[in-house]
Amino acid sequence: MQGDISxxxxxxxxxxxxxxxxxxxxxxxxxxxxxxxxxRMVGWAMNASKMKLDKIPAHRVVNxxxxxxxxxxFGDTRFMQAALEAEGIKVVxxxxxxxxxxxxxxxxxxxxx
DNA sequence: TGATTGACCAACT
DNA sequence: CAGTTGGCCAATC
Numbered sequence: 001m002q003g004d005i006s007x008x009x010x011x012x013x014x015x016x017x018x019x020x021x022x023x024x025x026x027x028x029x030x031x032x033x034x035x036x037x038x039x040r041m042v043g044w045a046m047n048a049s050k051m052k053l054d055k056i057p058a059h060r061v062v063n064x065x066x067x068x069x070x071x072x073x074f075g076d077t078r079f080m081q082a083a084l085e086a087e088g089i090k091v092v093x094x095x096x097x098x099x100x101x102x103x104x105x106x107x108x109x110x111x112x113x
Numbered sequence: 114t115g116a117t118t119g120a121c122c123a124a125c126t
Numbered sequence: 127c128a129g130t131t132g133g134c135c136a137a138t139c
Contacts, residue, residue, distance in 0.1 A: 007135060026121050030134085036122080038134040043120035048137085063121065070120030 007033065011045040014106050015056050021087045022104035023060045023096060032106040047073060059083040066099030 005013075010033050018024055026042040035041070042061070049056040059080045063069040071080040071094065081091045090097035 027123090030121080035134065037132090039121035040119060040133090041121090041135050044118095044136065046120055058120085061120080064123095068120090073120055 007035065007038065007041055008045040008048060011042050012049065012052065012056055014110070015046075015049075015058065015061060017106070017110065018057060018060045018104055021089060021102075023062055023066070023084065023089060023102050024104045024106060025062060025064045025066075027064050028103075028105050028107065029061070032110070043070060046070060057083075060104075062096060066096035066102070068094045068096075 011029060014029050014032060025039075027036065027039040029042045030036055030039040046056070046058045046061060049058050058070070059074070061070070068080050068084075068091065071077050074080050081094070084091050084096065089102055096102055
């Protein structure tokens with residue numbers, strides 16, 4: 001079978017490891033997977049993550065500016081912000097506040113994954 | 114089966 | 127400083 005885990009599967013693995021109250025960016029995940037230029041695919045994977053179970057906390061993935069660029073892809077545009085705020089992350093005008101502190105970099109946190 | 118697009122990012126003009 | 131372009135992988139037209 002597919003002994004190889006597809007890029008999408010790797011993305012799911014990383015996203016599921018994002019701790020509560022933290023968030024990361026599409027580019028950071030892509031870079032961690034060794035495909036820094038494939039940040040778009042991470043977003044594409046999130047789009048497909050709805051087919052997966054609700055085990056993928058896609059709301060914890062934003063763009064490099066901490067902006068909720070994917071909010072439109074949840075059922076309600078308010079869901080993403082509400083989910084983040086429920087975890088203690090402040091969001092103003094679709095942008096995460098204290099982004100520097102909230103940002104969770106898998107390349108740093110997952111040293112030997 | 115080729116072209117287009119997509120929840121991005123960095124470099125270039 | 128703002129707009130454009132190239133790049134990556136996978137799914138859709």
